Amino acid sequence: MKIFWLSLLLAKSLPSSAATYSRDVAPILDRHCVQCHRAGEVGPFPLDTYEAARKHARQIALAASTRFMPPFKPVPPSLTFHRERRMSSIEIRTLQAWASTGAPRGIKTSIPSRPAAPPPPPSETWRMLSPYDLPADGPDQYRCFVIPTQLKDARYIDAFEFLPGNRRVVHHALMFFDLSGAARKLDAESDGPGYPCFGTPGFLPTSSLGGWSPGNGLLQMPPGTAIKAPAGADLVFQIHYHFTGKPESDTSAVAVRYSEKPPQKKLLDIPLTSKAIDIPAGQSRYEVTDYFELPVDITLWQIIPHAHFIAREVRAWATPPGGLRKPLLTITDWDFNWQDIYQLKTPLHLKAGTLLEMQVRYDNSDANARNPNRPPQRVLWGPGTTDEMAGVHFNVTVDNEARDLEDLTHSLWGKMIRAIRQR
Ligand code: HEC
Known part of the structure; x- marks a missing residue:
């Protein structure tokens, strides 16, 4: 007993x-x-x-x-992504x-195994020209740095890895190519290395080399695709820094791998975005949507959402012709600090006639702990800290390029022009 x-x-x-x-x-x-x-x-x-x-x-x-x-950030229902x-x-x-229960140690065992070291980055690197010194504290900084690539000919990049110089302060980074010289000019006009740049880098990039956030290693482009690094282009890092309480310094770099062959496939961006954002102060539920009907068969490789501080929820769906609406991405606790590129574990084929949709919800009330305005202020579309944005980018390849590529680019132009007319 x-x-x-x-x-x-x-x-x-x-x-x-x-x-x-x-x-x-x-x-x-x-x-x-x-x-x-x-x-x-x-x-x-x-x-x-x-x-x-x-x-x-x-x-x-x-x-x-x-x-x-x-x-x-993604929660069910979402697709399955790499590096979840x-x-x-x-x-x-x-x-x-x-x-x-008081956090007991238990019987001391051998030292637990540490995560295996990641594979070494590619050898070709572009580094910030000089270290950037950060003060001990203050509001987070968003700073852009210009790095001349000095490429005599265009090259194609099929994998890259951002290498933060100081992981204690680099929170996330975005990379762009600039052929216009605009970034150089902004750099020259600003004191010290780089220039301040929240939201957008301050110019219209020639192309983008994607982004980095902690936990991301080597980013591999979808098979057969590559990013063009144009001859003579400047590479621009847009880095989000936070502070540690001690003065710090950072010299970040990016390692790139050139593809031996020119890309066989074009990776296209289908941007579902909206500038129709005007959120009254105190409004706790404000919604922005956009959609695009696919004119051709495509394969979806990665999804990149973007919004600022008062966004709370981001969703994306695909509805095949005559079929059910399929959730692709659901984020119910949007956090500006954790912007990621969500690469699909299994690429998704989508038929012509499929409707792509996105929705971003905002909470501009006091109840939103991430609201930077106390008391809340009216918030409009814009690239600044206290402005908002709404975007879900779908990176796709066209299944039959010879037949359909032009159709898709044409439809995307049409979408852009409609958006400009509406404003
Ligand atoms: C990909 C990097 C990363 C991983 C993985 C990670 N953390 Fe964190 N953690 C951070 C960063 C960065 C912060 C600072 C807050 C922020 O930026 O969101 C943080 C903050 C925290 C905090 C402080 C929260 C507060 O009150 O401010 C705790 C506690 C914490 N992490 C615990 C954990 C635990 C437990 C795990 C594993 C289950 C984990 N973290 C995994 C990066 C990470």
Whole structure:
């Protein structure tokens, strides 16, 4: 009888009190957190030792249970993407149980395995010309740097990796090519290396080389496609910096891999965007939409959403002719700080006649903790910190280029002209 009661007691208490750092928690932190939460990385504190993890046990449990961490914004229903950062509910419950029982160490085991080192970046690099010095603190900065590529001939890039010089301060980065000289001019007019540039880089880029946020390594272009680096172009980094409480310095670079052959396929951008944004102060639910009907068969490779601070939800769908509306991307806690390129795990074929749709919802009330205006102000479309934007970009290839490429580019021009007329 005694044994019966004892085993019942044990069985009841096992799931919570049994969680220890050594056996249960360290492997979870290693798998989902340590890549960013260790010395020299972007996370605000390390989580790679027992002492560090114990100190933050409650914060860890809270960040995990609210799914604030690990940072990955798409939620179901969405397509499946490369590099998804998501914890299972069992893992989250384990972290909660561990924190609520005093964060025990458990029996000291061998040092847990650390994530394997990523493959080395390609050898061709373009680096910022001089280090950029940041003060100890202040509001986050968005700064653009101009790097002359000195390319005599156009080259094609089929993979690239942004290499943050100082991972403690580089929050995210976007890269553009500029042939107009406009970025150089902005740089010359501004003190110190680079120039301030929130939202847009301040010029109309010739093309884009994509973006980077922590956790992203080498970005591979869809097979057969490449990004053209035009002869004589400047590369422009648009970097979002945050502060550490100490003066810091950064010299970032990008490593690129040239493709041996010219691209066989063109990667096109279908931008679903809207400038019809005028959000009254205090309005908690404001919606912006756009759509495009595919004139030809395409393959969808990646989705890139973009909005600023008061956006809360971003959605995208595809409805095939005569079919059901299929959710592609759902973000219900939009965070300007975690802009990502969502590369589809399995490319998606979409037939001519498919309707692509996007919707962005904004909360311009006091209740939105990310609202930069206290009290709330009327918010219009624009590239500035306190303006808003609404965009979901679909990067696609045309299945039969010889027959259909022109049709698609024609329709995209038509869409753009309609948007200009409407304003
Ligand atoms: C891809 C990088 C990355 C990963 C992976 C990551 N973090 Fe973070 N974490 C950050 C950054 C950056 C911040 C600073 C806040 C921000 O920028 O959103 C942060 C902030 C935090 C905070 C502070 C939250 C607050 O109160 O401000 C906690 C706690 C935390 N992370 C825990 C975790 C845990 C636990 C995991 C794993 C389950 C994890 N993080 C995975 C980058 C990461």
